[in-house]
Amino acid sequence: MTFRLPDCLARGELDLAIRYLQTYYGKPYTGAYFDTWATSGSNPDRITADDLIAVSFLSVVVPPMAARELLSTRADEFAELLKSVGPDRDLADQDEPVEEVQPGSQLYGAVLGLHGVGRTIGTKLLARKRPRLFPIYDSVVARVCGIGNYHWEPLRQALRTNGLHERLLELQERACLSQEVSVLRVFDVITWMEGKATGVRATAPEELVGELLTDLENVDQCEPEVADLSQA
Numbered sequence: 202m203t204f205r206l207p208d209c210l211a212r213g214e215l216d217l218a219i220r221y222l223q224t225y226y227g228k229p230y231t232g233a234y235f236d237t238w239a240t241s242g243s244n245p246d247r248i249t250a251d252d253l254i255a256v257s258f259l260s261v262v263v264p265p266m267a268a269r270e271l272l273s274t275r276a277d278e279f280a281e282l283l284k285s286v287g288p289d290r291d292l293a294d295q296d297e298p299v300e301e302v303q304p305g306s307q308l309y310g311a312v313l314g315l316h317g318v319g320r321t322i323g324t325k326l327l328a329r330k331r332p333r334l335f336p337i338y339d340s341v342v343a344r345v346c347g348i349g350n351y352h353w354e355p356l357r358q359a360l361r362t363n364g365l366h367e368r369l370l371e372l373q374e375r376a377c378l379s380q381e382v383s384v385l386r387v388f389d390v391i392t393w394m395e396g397k398a399t400g401v402r403a404t405a406p407e408e409l410v411g412e413l414l415t416d417l418e419n420v421d422q423c424e425p426e427v428a429d430l431s432q433a
Contacts, residue, residue, distance in 0.1 A: 204355035205347045207395040210365070215372060221394035222376035222387065232390070234258045235325075236332070236382050245330055246283045248272065256325040259337070261407055263326070264317030271315070271326075282308040289331045292357050292385060293366035299354040305334065319407045320350060332383040340404040341396040342389060356388070 209217040226233045235258045239251035248271045253263045263271070271279060285304040300306060305327075312323040320338050327335035336356050348355060360366045369384045378387070403409055 203347060204352070204359055206359065206365070207345050207392045209391065209395055210368070215368075215375075218372055218391050219376045221391050221398075222372060222378060225390050225394055226376070226378060226382070231258045232260070235329070236386060237379060245289065247276065247280045248283075248326065248330065252326065252329045255329050256322065259325050260403075261322045261325055263322060264315075267315035267318050279308075279311065282311055283330055286331060286334070289333045291333050291360075291366065292336065293360035295334075295357060299357060305331075309335075317407075319405065321405050321407050328385065332381075332386060334385075336385045337389045339393070339408055341401050342392045344401050344404075345392050345396040356385075360384070 205211065207218075208214070209221070224230075235255050238255040238258065243249065243251065250272060253268055253271070256263060270276075282304070286308055287304070297303075301310075309323060309327060312318060312326055313320065318326075321340070324335060324338040328337045336353055338350075338352055343349070343352065346352065346355075360369075366384055369387045372391070373382060373384065373387050376387075
């Protein structure tokens, strides 16, 4: 399956991309709090209760027994897996393809092994700990990009092609976003906002559950404006 960019990036409509970002972070959508929630003193090598709260802003809920394993019974195991990944760094700088034997993939596999945790919740947890390295997956982004369940490696390749990483850095700056909003989140937000503006809806069960808690607020505050952005 061929990875494709959201139309506003593929066509070079950067002003529209900036409006998507400014709407998402300026209104704001609940997801705008994900990037900076309780980051002061956060331990990058340990999953904390703050991380579980942060992912809830992205319309998913970590199941109680999975939360217990992450925070208590298997906390040291996940801390070791995070340490094995190494410090945060840009996915675009990773020369080697993403493979199952890499520490990041092993961490991802361990998270997916938790009861009730699918790829959407799992990638949001990982993005919280390594925001420049781990991209977020959800069904809206997957449909806009024309991909199936696997997008980490296709996105790595795209970021290294035709200056996409640099373009996203430019958009981050022009939209006046915090430095804590990574390039991967810039891409994620633009793609998700374009999907929402063109009528793409979430389909994954774990996303639909979270939407009941957060998406109504987003729709009430922002969705009419988003629908107009693609026409601007």
